[in-house]
Amino acid sequence: MGWVVLSFFIALVLDSVSLGATFQAFNPPWTVLVLIYWCWVLPAQVGPFTGFCVGLLLDVLSAGLLGLHALGGSLVGLLTNRLRVILGRSTLWRQALVVWGMVLSYKAVVGWIQSLFTTTDLDFVYWLSSLVVVLAWPVVYTLLKELTPIKRRA
Amino acid sequence: MAIERSRQSSSFAGFFALVMACAVIMFADTRTSFLEPVRLVLGLVVTPVQFVAGVPGEVGEFIDTWLESEESVRAVYDELVDENARLRFRLQRMQALEMENRDLRRILSAPQRGETRVLVGELLEVSVDPYKQNILINRGATDSLYVGQPVFDPDGLLGQVGEVMPLSSAVVLITDPSHALPVQVTRNGLRAIAVGTGQPDRLRIVYLTPNDDIRKGDRLVTSGLGGRFPAGYPVATVSEVVEDAGEPFLRVTASPIARMAHNKHVLLVWHGASASRSRERSR
Numbered sequence: 001m002g003w004v005v006l007s008f009f010i011a012l013v014l015d016s017v018s019l020g021a022t023f024q025a026f027n028p029p030w031t032v033l034v035l036i037y038w039c040w041v042l043p044a045q046v047g048p049f050t051g052f053c054v055g056l057l058l059d060v061l062s063a064g065l066l067g068l069h070a071l072g073g074s075l076v077g078l079l080t081n082r083l084r085v086i087l088g089r090s091t092l093w094r095q096a097l098v099v100w101g102m103v104l105s106y107k108a109v110v111g112w113i114q115s116l117f118t119t120t121d122l123d124f125v126y127w128l129s130s131l132v133v134v135l136a137w138p139v140v141y142t143l144l145k146e147l148t149p150i151k152r153r154a
Numbered sequence: 155m156a157i158e159r160s161r162q163s164s165s166f167a168g169f170f171a172l173v174m175a176c177a178v179i180m181f182a183d184t185r186t187s188f189l190e191p192v193r194l195v196l197g198l199v200v201t202p203v204q205f206v207a208g209v210p211g212e213v214g215e216f217i218d219t220w221l222e223s224e225e226s227v228r229a230v231y232d233e234l235v236d237e238n239a240r241l242r243f244r245l246q247r248m249q250a251l252e253m254e255n256r257d258l259r260r261i262l263s264a265p266q267r268g269e270t271r272v273l274v275g276e277l278l279e280v281s282v283d284p285y286k287q288n289i290l291i292n293r294g295a296t297d298s299l300y301v302g303q304p305v306f307d308p309d310g311l312l313g314q315v316g317e318v319m320p321l322s323s324a325v326v327l328i329t330d331p332s333h334a335l336p337v338q339v340t341r342n343g344l345r346a347i348a349v350g351t352g353q354p355d356r357l358r359i360v361y362l363t364p365n366d367d368i369r370k371g372d373r374l375v376t377s378g379l380g381g382r383f384p385a386g387y388p389v390a391t392v393s394e395v396v397e398d399a400g401e402p403f404l405r406v407t408a409s410p411i412a413r414m415a416h417n418k419h420v421l422l423v424w425h426g427a428s429a430s431r432s433r434e435r436s437r
Contacts, residue, residue, distance in 0.1 A: 009203065016207040018279045048169045052176070060196040061203065063288050063317045063324030066189055067179030074172040081165055117184065117332070 003148040007034050016061055025129045028136035037144050039080035040087050041152040051077030068113055072106045096137040103133045197319025204280050211279025268426035275420045287330035294321045302382055306421040310388035310411035327414055329354050337389050338377035342367055345377055354414040357390050359406035364397050384425040
């Protein structure tokens with residue numbers, strides 16, 4: 001369990017590192033990716049509730065509406081639990097596409113609620129930036145698989 | 155198989171419960187202040203994350219200062235000494251004026267202006283949300299900051315404290331799309347509302363009709379209405395006034411005087427009642 005907490009900590013740090021205004025939108029949602037990984041590998045321990053807790057931390061970090069990312073996190077937890085079998089049977093790149101779909105739905109929920117409360121308009125960049133996930137997923141997957149002793153039971 | 159199915163259905167029920175919990179939390183967060191202690195506790199949990207995330211920025215800064223030549227540092231130092239002398243001279247005059255102002259107010263039996271207390275905070279190089287105009291500073295509940303506290307930079311109004319965590323707090327800039335503040339034109343005292351646009355160099359001045367006297371180049375200061383910001387501090391300069399015959403209101407844009415997100419240091423201000431309150435607390 002220590003590995004899970006540690007990886008979430010690192011992901012939260014990566015999410016909040018400042019990259020400057022231009023690149024910030026293209027910083028992949030590391031926490032969501034790590035959440036998907038653990039939901040998949042440890043389905044009995046990590047699920048929607050973990051997503052909810054991590055999402056609350058993201059809410060406080062982003063200094064925004066409390067409960068917004070928590071909702072997104074719960075959704076990702078549920079989706080991964082449902083699509084566990086598909087993830088297990090796919091190659092790395094097809095996995096990345098499935099993960100991209102999950103991140104898109106996460107962004108849709110978060111963005112939609114955010115636009116209800118503020119006048120933020122969800123521009124093209126908001127959706128386009130999610131494509132980075134396709135590149136980031138293999139990195140997250142490989143690192144977590146090689147560096148942590150926790151293995152997925154086939 | 156049966157076990158598998160029951161586990162799945164329970165996870166759907168669990169998810170539904172979580173969604174309801176999120177809805178309740180979001181409602182409570184927008185309408186009430188019940189969740190302030192929760193935020194404080196969670197803020198304590200994420201504080202290490204913020205400090206670790208700030209490290210790359212600090213390292214970059216360290217390398218910058220390390221690479222800087224002695225002459226350039228010397229030049230900046232001389233400039234600062236110069237400026238300090240000039241500012242202190244102006245302060246002498248300010249003190250005299252302040253005394254005079256106080257006497258005049260007494261003669262007119264107008265209420266005295268409240269005192270202000272200032273604390274310097276430092277920007278943490280941490281991204282908050284690219285779709286919001288927010289910054290993070292290294293002062294928090296331990297410095298008795300409060301939500302809604304005005305934040306300045308050396309040039310003008312920067313924003314207000316939006317969220318207080320134990321050791322850090324988030325500042326909502328006046329350019330955030332969810333932010334609006336009452337302002338006044340220095341030239342004629344016209345009152346208006348300045349709303350953020352989400353772009354760091356632009357504010358929108360809303361609800362001014364073509365009859366209102368506002369021009370390009372007008373300076374806008376805080377009007378002090380609403381009591382959140384002290385009156386008379388520079389906010390923005392009007393950069394464009396467009397009159398559209400089909401629209402009931404003027405389209406006025408202004409550029410903020412404070413340099414959004416370019417300053418390393420910000421000033422946290424306690425004014426009026428909050429100044430005396432915070433003084434009492436620190437005793």
